[in-house]
Amino acid sequence: MKFVLKTLTATALLSCALAAHAQKGETVKIALIDPQTGLMGPLGNNQMRSWQFFAEKFSQSNPAGVKFELVAFDNKLSPAESLTALQAAIDQGIRYIAQGNGSSVAGALIDAVNRHNSRNPGKEVVFLNYAAVDPDFTNSKCSYWHFRFDADTSMKMEALTTFMKDQKDVQKVYLLNQNYSHGHQVAKFAKENLKRKRPDVQIVGEDLHPLAQVRDFAPYIAKIKASGADTVITGNWGSDLALLVKAANEGGYTGKFYTYYTGVTGTPTALGQGGAGRVFQIAYQHYNLDGPMKAWTTEFKQRFNDDMFTGSIPNAYAALGEAMAKAKSTDPVKVAAALSGIKYKGFNGEVELRKADHQLQQALFLTVWQKADAKYPYSPENTGMTLAPVKEFPAYVASTPTSCDMKRPR
Template sequence: MAVTPPAGASASTSTSTSANANAPEPIRLAMIEGLSGPFANAGEAVFRNLLWAVERVNARGGVKLPGGARQLQLVRMDSKGNTEEALGQLRLATDQGIAYVLQGNSSATAAALIDALNKHNQRSPAQRALFLNYSAVEPALTNEKCSFWHFRFDAHADMRLNALTEVLQADSRLKKVYLIGQDYSFGQQVVKRSREMLQAKRPDIEVVGEELHPMGRVKDFLPYATKIRASGAQAVITGNWGNDLTLLVKAVRDLGLNVKFYTFYGNALGVPATIGDAGIGSVLAVAEWHPNAGGAASDRFVESFRTRFPDPKEDYLHARMQAIIEVLASSMERARSTEATAVARAMEQAVFDGKVLGGVHSGRMRAEDHQFLQPLYVSVMDRAGRDGVRFDAEGSGYGFRSVRRFDAAEVALPQSCKMQRPD
C-alpha cells in the first residue's frame, strides 16, 4: 500500500501485505541515494534491488519480534548525488526516528554520513541509527574510519582489486596498463592500489598512464580515450561507475581501440550495450555474484527478479543487496528488538547461509571492522547464448561468463580498525 512520504523525501514505498489499520508500525529503512542528477540510473537500480528484498521479507510475514511481526518499509530519499543533500536527508531521517539508513553510491558521501551518524548517536543515544552500506568501497571506511554504527556489505576496493589483478597477472601477453578513475576518495584509492598490486604481482608490466577525472561532469571522454591510444596500453583498470564508465567505454570503442577493461562495474548500467561486440572477451568485471554464476538456484533467482521487473532496462541484480536486507531482518529477530545498538551487536555475529535466496550467496560479518566477507567472481563479457552465458545484461544481447570464483578467504584482506563500541 502507498503511504504519504515524509517531508523532504522523494517517495516512500511500503510493501505491507495487509491493510489492517491496527497492524504494528512498519520498520522504516531510509535509502539515501542519488535519484536525480547524473547518477540517477545507478540510484534507481539500487532501489529496485532493495525494494525486491523488502517485498520478499514482507511476503513471508515480515520481521518476527516479541510484540508481533512487523513489515519493512523502504523510504526513498533523494540526495541528488550530492553529499550536502545526503547529510540533509540523514538529518530528516533521524529527526523522524528512522533507525536504519542505507547508502552506497559514493564513498565520499558514505564517509560524511558515517561521521554525521557517529555524532548523532553520541548526542542522541535514545535515537541511535545504523548505516548499512551496499557499495561504498573505499577501504578506509572499515579501517581507519571504521565505526560501530556502520556495516559494509560490499567487498571493499582492495578486495575487488585483489581478485581482478589475480586474473590479470595470468595474462602473460599483457605488458602495458593504463589506470583511470574518478577524482574522489574511491577513484584515487583504486588508481593508487592498482599500481601497487601490479608492482607486487607483475613487476614486468608498465603503467603507461595514470589519470583522475572530475566525477559526473565529463560529457566527452574522447580526450581520455585519445591518451589511452597514445600510451600504447593493452589494458585499462578503472573503478568508474555509472555514466562515467559507460561514456569512457564508448569513447574507447569509438576510437576502435583493442584494449581490455578490468572494471568493478562493467557488467551493467549500459556498458554491454554501449560497447557491443568490441567488449567480447575484453571487458571484465568483479562482483560477489553475477547472473551467469551457474546452477539451477542461481537461474531461478535471476528469473524471479526478471518476473518482478520485466523491463530489460531495469535488469540490475546484485546478491549483496538482497543479503543486506536479509541480514538486517535476521539480526532484528536475534536481538528481539529494533533498537539500533541491540541490532548492531547481533549483526556483528551475522552468518548468512543464503538459504532464503536458494543458496545463491553466502557470507559473514567480520565483527572487528564490520566488513562483510563473501566470495567474489571475475567474469568476462560474451554474447548471450554461448556456453556459460544464459542471461544477457539489460536486453543487450551480451552477458558475462565466469572466469574465476574466489572463496571469501582468498580475497579477505587484513583490517586495521580500532573500533570504539558503546557501553
Template sequence: MAMSAALLASVVALTGRPVAAQTTAAEPIRLAMIETLSGPLANAGEAVWRNLHWAVERVNARGGVRLPGGARPLALVRMDSKGNPEEALNLLRAATDQQIGFVLQGNSSAVAAALIDALNRHNEREPSRRALFLNYSAVEPALTNERCSFWHFRFDAHADMRLNALTEVLKEDREVRKVYLIGQDYSFGQQVVRRSREMLAAKRADIEIVGEELHPMARVKDFLPYATKIRASGAQAVITGNWGNDLTLLVKAVRDLGLNVKFYTFYGNALGVPATLGEAGVGAVLAVSEWHPNVGDPGSEAMVRAFRQRFPDPRDDYLHARMQVMVEMLAQAIEKAKSTDAVAVARAMEGLNYDGRTLGGAHAGSMRAADHQFQQPLLVSVMDRVGTPGVRFDVEGSGYGFRTVRRAEAAAAAMQGACKMVRPD
C-alpha cells in the same frame, strides 16, 4: 508521530496496505535510502532503488519481520541527495528527526564517510534516537579500517578486495604489457589508481603503467580526450573503478576510436556498458562482483527470473545479490535482537551468518564482527555472447552477458583489517 506525505506514500507503496491499517495493525520499520536520484548519476541511484524496493517487497510478502509484539513490515523511504554530501547530511538529519533507525547508502565513498562521521556524533549526542548505517557499495577500504564505526556495516567487498581479485586475473594475462589507470577524482577513484599501481608492481613487475588519470566525477560529458590519451599511450588494458555514466561514456569514447584494449573494471557488467560496447566487448570487458546472473546455481537462476518478472523492462535489469542480502540480514538481525533498537540490532549483526536460504541459496556470507566488513565470495567475469557456454542470461537485453573466469571463496577474498572498533557501553 505524524508522517510526511512522501513517507506515507512510501509506506503504502512497499507494504501494499493503506496507511490507516498499517498504523493500527503493525507500524512499519522504516529504512531511509539516501542516494543520488537526480542528475548525471541518477541511473545508478535508481538501479539501487529497484534492488532495495524488491528486497523489501520480498520480506513483506512472507509476512514482514517477526518481533515479540507481532510481525512488522519494512518501508523504504526515498531521499534524493542529488549527489551532494551536504544534502546527504541534511537528509540524515531529516531521517533521524523522524526516528528512522536504519539508513542505507552506497553510491559514493565520500558521502559514506561524511554520513559515518555525522552518525557517530548523532548517536553519541542522541542515544534515544540512534540509527545504523547499512552500506551496499561505498567501497573505500578506510570505511571498515581506520574509519570503522560500530554504527556502520558494509555489505560490498571493499576496493582492495575487489582489486586484488581483478589483478589476480590480469597477472595471468601475458598478452598485457602496458596498462592505463583512470578513475574518478575522489577518495575511491584515487584509492583504485594508487593501489592498482602497487598491486601490479607486486604481481607483474614487467607491466608498464603508461598513463595515470583522475577526472572530475559526473562532470565530464565527452571522454574523447581521455580515450585519445589511452590510444597514444599504447595501452593494451585499462583498469578503472569508474561507475555510472562516467564508465559508460568512457567505454563509449574508447569504442568510438576503435581501440583494441581490455577493460578491467569494478562495474563494467551493467548500466549500459555491455550494450555500448556490443561485439567489441566480447572477451575484452572484465568485471568483479560478489555474484552475477550466470553463476549457474538453481537459486541464482530463480532469483534472476523473479527479478525480471518484477522489472520486465530491459533498461531496469540491474540485480545485485549484496543488496538483497543486506535487507535479508537486517531482517534476520532484528529478529535475533527481538528489537529495532540500534545497539541491539548492531550486536545481533556482528558475526551473523547468512546462509542464503531466503534467496533460494543464491548467495551467502558472514558479517565480520571485528570491522563490520561483510565476507563473501568474489567473482571475476568476462563479457561474452548470450548462449555461449556459461552465459545463459544477457545484461539489459543487450544480447551479451558475463561468464565466470575466476572465483575466490570468502576466505580467499578476505583481507586483514586495521579497525579498532569502539563499542558503546
C-alpha cells in the same frame, strides 16, 4: 508466599515470551539516501527499485517476522544534500539508513551518524552501506554503526590481480579513475598489487577525472592509445564507465578493460556488441548466477523492464532479518550488536559480517563480456551480450586485513 512466587515466575516467563516475539509484525523503515536525478539518476533509480523489490520479498519471509518499508531521498550525489536527507529521515523516526553511490557521501554520513548517536542515546541510527567501497571505512574510519555489504576496493583488486598475474598478455597498464576517494584507492591498490604479483608489468599512464561531470571521454581514449597500453584498469561506475567504453568503441581502442561495474545501468548498452572477450568485471555476483538470484533477476526484469545487479541489497535485508531475530528486537542498538560478527547464508553462499570491522566477507566472481548463449542466457539491457563467469574466488582469497580500532558502545 508460594502462590505469589509462582505468579511472579509465570509473569516473568510470559514477559520473556512476549519480548522474544516483540518484533513480529513491526514495520521497519529504511531511508535510502542516493541520487535519483542527474547523470547518476538512472543508476540510483534502478537501485531504489531494487531496495523496494526486496523490501517486498523479505517482508514476505524473514526470521524476525518484520515488514520492511523503503523511504527514498534524492541526495543528488551531494554530501551536503545527504546530510539534509539524513536529518529528515531521523526527524521522521527512521532508524536505519542505506546508501551506496559515492564514497564521498558515505564518509559524510558515517561522521554524521557517529555524532548523532553519541549525542542522542536511545535514538541511535544504523548505516547499511551497500556500495560505497573506500577501504578506509572499515580501516582508519571504521564505525560501530556502519556495516558494509559490498566488497571494498582493496578486496576486489586483490581478486582481480590474482587473476591478472597469470595473464601474460597484460604488459602495459593504464589507470583511469574518478577523482575522489574510491578512484584514488583503485589506482593505489592496482599499483601495489601489480608490483607484488607482476613486477614486470609497466604502468604507462594514470589519470583522474571529475566524478559524474565528463561527457566526452575521447581525449582520455586518445591518451590511452598513445601510451601503448594493452590494458586499462578502472573503477569507474555509472555514466562515467558507460561513456568511457562508448568512447573506446568509437575511438577504436582494442585493449582490455578490467572493471568493477560493467554490469551497471547504461554500461551494457554503451558496450553493445563491442568489447567481446576484452571487458572483465570483478564483483560479488553476476547475471548468470544460479540459486535465488536467478529467480529474482528474472522477475525483476519482467516487472520493471530493467536489470537487477545489486546483490548487496538482498544480503543487507537477509542480515537485518537474521539480526532482528537474534536480538528479538528492532532496536538499532540491539540489532547492531547482533549484526556485528553475524554469519548467515547469502545468495552467494555463506557470508560473515566480520566483527573486527563490519566488512562482509564473501565470494567474488570474475566475468567477461561475451555473446549470450544457451549456457549463459541472461542479456542485460537486451544487448544480446552477457557477463559470463570466468573464475570464482572464495572469500578467503579476496579478504584483506583490517587496521580498524573500533570504539564499541558500553
